[in-house]
Amino acid sequence: MKRLWNAVAAALCVTMLASACASGNVSDAKADNSEDKKKKSTEKEYQGCLDMIQPRAYSNINGLNLEPGSYISIIGKSADGQYWEAVEKGVLQAVSDLNKELGYKGKDKIKVTYSGPATAYDVDEQVNILDEELDRYPVALGIAMVDAKACDVQFDLAAEGDIPVVAFDSGSDYQGLMATVESDNDKSARAAADKMAEAIDDAGEIIIFANDSKSKSSQEREQSFAAQVAEQHPNVDVVDAYHKDQLPEMQKRVADEINAGTYLRDGEEQPTEEIAPDSISEEDVIKYLFAKHPDVKGCYATSGEAVNMVVDAVDRLERKDLKIIGYDADEAEMEALSDGKITGLIVQNPFGMGYATVVAAARAAMKAGNEAVVNTGYTWVTEENYKEKDIKKLLY
Template structure:
């Protein structure tokens, strides 16, 4: 397993002891000196996030002597949100560090523009953004691919025009990508499996809520989790995997079963619906009914594993709505909503990624590609396992987003 989170290195710099002296007067007017010792924990959050990167060269801008006015485009899966805001923040800091190191000001400054679809996960809009950015002729593009099957035509065009391509977070198998920056999703999924198995007492059934069916990232997280359960926790059954972007297809299945008499809505009896005017259509099924169907079809499930913040919160919201308080939930990301659910005891633990580090490393990798000084094929952005017990530790809290 590649390096996860170098906590031991961080702990050494986390605590700073402070001592102070004060003078007070006694009742007879004489001064009395007292010494007050106190300890305050301080953590440089940026340092924490950048030290998680492996290789460490991607956490600094040394030797990146870019030409004045260099333009780098960074594209995410969404224009905003907890995770993507941190990616943007990290990328902006890297560019700021480059300009400071090179003394660039005004029009000479190296520029970086972050952009993403207004609706998270919109493949068509992301491809359009990529087209628009390539038309501006950046020296390099860093992109988190929504659909692993999209973008190859644009990447060919980039190569023809000497534009370097780096992928981060959600990757592509395109052969000319200069570097891939991401969480070690196989290892992270396996770690989540170990922790969940302990919570489950190594017995029971777990469902997987996956955030999409199109990215390599999702498949790695699903496979890493399922394979670890199968290999080391045979008493646990990994049940069905439900992809949140296939909810509309699931609604069609539900409608077909209702019409065929093999499934009934709450409060109704299952019976074939012969009258065309009374038949149920997919658009008649709500998101809540789709979730009701999932739980009805998996009555023995006692745990859920979510591959993203969206998937984790879908599990939390619907288990609470259905009053399934005994359901154990773990998954990826550490958004504000998830952190609150963790604190409230609704989630057992979370794999916190390092979006700030991803953004920073993406700019570094793009810069290295522009300068033709070589890149690692894969850069591990790091992760950490967060629970209610450790989430307030400063070096752990630094990874919340």
Template sequence: MIPDIGERKMKKNRIIAMLLGTALLVCGCQQTSKATDEEKKIESEKNTTKTEENAYQGKLDLITPAAYNNTDGLKLKKGDYISIIGKANGAQYWDEVKKGVAQAAEDINTNLGYTGKDKVKVAFNAPDTADNVDDQVNLLDEELDRYPVAVGISIVDLQACQVQFDLATDSEIPIVTFDSGSDYQGVAADVSTDNVAAGKEAAQRLAEEMGDSGEAVLFIQDSKSQAALQREKAVTEELKANHPNISVVNVYHMDELSNMQKTVSDEINAGTYRPKDSELPEGQLTGEDVVTADSITEDQVVDYILAKHPNITGCFAANGDSVKLAVDGLERNKMEKKVKVIGFDANDDEIQDLKDGKVNGLIVQNPFGMGYATVVAAARASLNMGNEAVVNTGYTWVTKKNLKTDEVQKILYSK
């Protein structure tokens, strides 16, 4: 039987409807898939941005007051110049400071919408030779001649730069100190670790490691900077006041090497001391056998200190360089297993020594946050916004046990 025309039309309409439904379903699936891919891309970008922010946000979070962990409200003029002067170039610690400085500059320009020649310029400079007082003073002179809107400086010598600070004051260029400050009355703010609290904790940790008794030596990076002096004083006072069974038998300042070279050579020549594995004759030296002071290396100075104090069971080292000096010396003299070491900072060598058990604990500062907050403080000073006298950038106690925790990982130096 042949279907009539009406039935054929109805069947045709049903087929068309089915085809349209299928097409709409496919189209809908494609749109859903496309939307899902787009959402994934956006979410991925958000996560990437969040990860990048988190890479340094933990360091900013340590800064108090919190007004110094961001650049909000810093309405600097186009092309303004801020000069930041450190104590050294090239070391990991100072590289972290530079990264903090650069991040603050980037944040300022982003907030203000400045690009190209309009950008606020922030430069980090430092002596090529670490802790060189004359080079730093000359550098400060050069930077003041550029008339920056503000200067931030980590001072090598507590007594240096007074004349330059007077000149800056006369030129209405505010000075902010960081890392290692000054007693100069006109400083707008000091951005640093609380070295007294950090030194006190270092002493407490050392006492704990030593079983609260025994002899200890201190290795201090210098005898002139405020930071070094504060740490040394805090450690010695804490041990004397609260750990009377621990004796500090020697303090070596690394900038007094020439004095120690003379001490060592004088004893060698007098016959009262002989370096390990020495081929020198016994007794007082004469003629060609006489040892000159400048022939004594710093390693030999450390060996001399350790030889004079063979019973030590504790060592405090006040920065990365002094930690290395102490650890290498203890290993060279086969004393590393009995002497507990507490140090400052967290360069690659120190972290490896911590993992290897050569260092028992580290007071890790926040150089990134220090660089960042110094730029903020300098900007605030140039804008007459007012500053806190002291900006605390924080520190963290780090051991082999807590090294892998999130709290510690977020404050370690970035690669």
């Protein structure tokens, strides 16, 4: 089959070259051929991400006859970071494909913006961005909610202005959402629980680390993981949880224990004066968690940021025995995985998520109807398989 394809490709190249020679423009033919190869290479790069999307209708732009000059707004949890950059690439690719399919050029092109808080997971800034985008009257809007309950007022205003809203990455229970484009957080978290149990021989203590406590995706990943442990692994215990957005509460918890004499930081004696919570650093908090649970065997992290936080903490504490399982696949995570510091990662499909969000938004703008949930898939990545061709295509 490969030889046949090579023969066909060679014949095509000869035909193109001959045609170009006849018109006296060989260099243009070579340039066109190079551009075609580049285009095919690009398509291969992201096709694997689109193939993971279910239903399949959300993996392509067929039938999306948006009006010329339509504007779609996409708002993430962050303006940067490798995960969100991959989402943005998917968004831009979908719009590029759509304009090409519809033949829109210049002012007729469908326009899209991707925006997000400069500081990741900043609820107030995201709400401000949402307000600004609604004032621009997009034909549809997609948003990954930092706080599942923070945007209801804006969504009511969007409904009044006939602006359909699609959630992606992390949704909410708001009844007016046209669709939610996401990984299957319940299924992936339960799979992570099973992998963790296997890694610690189905017995021992686990601590959960989450970047936030307010987004629905983070809540689902924490709750489903804990539920799977309780239901299927009776000798495994989730003994504590740390949420980065609740650092002040944890600082107070540590300070209260120090002041009560039930916990002392390394090398310190009982203080003669009361310790203030703001004198406790995040590193102090994480050391406290491991000190209070010296027999912990594993750490489960619900996001890439949380994974990197745990890896750094485990390195400082020199706890090479701990098993770490979490989400995403940025450069720091992949380096830690290749070094054997991470047991495994639930790798999402941010490119596909961005692409499918544009499709869902376009369908909503056209009042074409949407699936309530669009599943963009995930894959389990380990030190053993991350170099495999099919896996590498999904990494970002």
